[in-house]
Amino acid sequence: MKVYLDNAATTAMDDRVIDAMLPFMRNHYGNPSSVHSFGREVRTAIERSRKKVAELLNVTPAEIFFTSGGTEADNTAIVCGIESHGITHAITSPLEHHAVLHTLEMCEKKGHIKLSILDVNEKGELDINQLEELLKANPKSLVSLMHANNEIGNLNDLNRIGSLAKEYGAFFHSDTVQTMGHYVHDLKSLPVDSIVAGGHKFHGPKGSGFLYVKKDKKIHPLIHGGAQERNMRGGTENVIGIIGIAKALEIAYEDMAEHQVHVEAIKKHFIQSLTQEIPGVEFNGLSGDLDKSLYTVLSVSLPPSEANSGMLLFNLDLEGVSASGGSACSSGATVGSHVLRAINHTPERDAVRFSFSRFNTIEEVDYTVGKLKELYAVEA
Numbered sequence: 426m427k428v429y430l431d432n433a434a435t436t437a438m439d440d441r442v443i444d445a446m447l448p449f450m451r452n453h454y455g456n457p458s459s460v461h462s463f464g465r466e467v468r469t470a471i472e473r474s475r476k477k478v479a480e481l482l483n484v485t486p487a488e489i490f491f492t493s494g495g496t497e498a499d500n501t502a503i504v505c506g507i508e509s510h511g512i513t514h515a516i517t518s519p520l521e522h523h524a525v526l527h528t529l530e531m532c533e534k535k536g537h538i539k540l541s542i543l544d545v546n547e548k549g550e551l552d553i554n555q556l557e558e559l560l561k562a563n564p565k566s567l568v569s570l571m572h573a574n575n576e577i578g579n580l581n582d583l584n585r586i587g588s589l590a591k592e593y594g595a596f597f598h599s600d601t602v603q604t605m606g607h608y609v610h611d612l613k614s615l616p617v618d619s620i621v622a623g624g625h626k627f628h629g630p631k632g633s634g635f636l637y638v639k640k641d642k643k644i645h646p647l648i649h650g651g652a653q654e655r656n657m658r659g660g661t662e663n664v665i666g667i668i669g670i671a672k673a674l675e676i677a678y679e680d681m682a683e684h685q686v687h688v689e690a691i692k693k694h695f696i697q698s699l700t701q702e703i704p705g706v707e708f709n710g711l712s713g714d715l716d717k718s719l720y721t722v723l724s725v726s727l728p729p730s731e732a733n734s735g736m737l738l739f740n741l742d743l744e745g746v747s748a749s750g751g752s753a754c755s756s757g758a759t760v761g762s763h764v765l766r767a768i769n770h771t772p773e774r775d776a777v778r779f780s781f782s783r784f785n786t787i788e789e790v791d792y793t794v795g796k797l798k799e800l801y802a803v804e805a
């Protein structure tokens with residue numbers, strides 16, 4: 426049996442997405458900037474995709490910019506948000522994705538900002554009082570805090586953080602890569618200035634993404650060149666990626682409630698079975714709490730084991746189960762996970778992130794737990 430439980434890394438493409446993209450590989454190959462009919466038909470399809478994304482997020486098409494993925498969108502929001510709004514200070518957390526952390530560190534190194542990193546407890550919960558104190562003390566701030574963590578699944582309260590940012594006049598960017606397509610984002614009511622998406626996290630194509638920037642928080646482009654994306658991103662558009670991400674988001678919204686019920690049942694069953702079968706198992710961050718974590722992610726901390734130490738992912742892979750790892754250690758060739766280090770996960774325990782999609786089944790979970798039980802029985 427082959428079981429794919431690494432959906433936070435990337436997902437399988439939906440056949441309907443592939444079907445929507447194919448005509449733009451085979452027939453509609455015009456450059457959308459060309460004024461002839463070949464170009465115009467592709468331009469129309471791009472704008473239709475933008476309109477679809479904007480409708481789903483309850484914003485205007487002029488606030489959506491297509492990018493090469495979440496990383497580029499995060500870079501654009503942060504680097505250009507800072508430059509365009511005279512920002513001198515930024516606040517983030519040690520649990521952010523490197524697309525955010527490394528970008529902010531680069532801005533600090535260049536002397537553009539002073540960077541403050543919030544404290545987190547061993548569950549990965551942010552210190553919101555500290556956030557308020559920092560906002561109070563630094564009037565020209567950018568806050569960059571993700572919606573859900575990609576490794577431990579912790580959900581942040583965007584309403585609360587965004588309201589605080591608004592109260593103190595800060596620019597609020599949120600990396601929503603892991604929640605786009607999994608939750609409804611109603612940006613009319615959500616107090617965010619910019620958010621991002623990567624199509625491959627919700628059954629769309631890799632190398633596709635978008636950035637939303639609120640109308641009254643306009644920023645300048647990161648990539649200079651032609652006038653594409655209303656002068657916000659030079660370069661001939663990734664037409665098939667744009668068609669694909671919009672279709673994937675449309676499908677995600679159509680069946681979201683049903684998919685959520687299905688995936689939550691899988692996660693719940695996984696938690697119950699692991700707790701029953703593997704003595705000493707723990708869940709990292711808030712991922713064991715269904716109300717406080719992303720329903721697609723379960724980060725498991727396994728008891729110290731000589732037979733599996735450092736080999737668990739490899740052993741699982743041999744049994745046909747694909748998941749992704751994490752270790753808190755920072756020695757040797759593997760750098761380890763900065764997220765697990767930040768929540769003081771002990772390096773003696775193996776950490777595995779299992780992440781789910783609507784294509785997974787309860788049978789796959791039972792198979793995986795059975796294999797884990799076997800691997801840990803060797804120990805006993």
Ligand SMILES: Cc1ncc(COP(=O)(O)O)c(C=O)c1O
Nearest residue numbers: 494495496522524575602603623
């Ligand atoms: C939270 C988060 N932000 C950003 C990214 C980067 O997105 P992309 O792969 O589309 O560049 C990822 C991908 O793993 C992610 O999980």
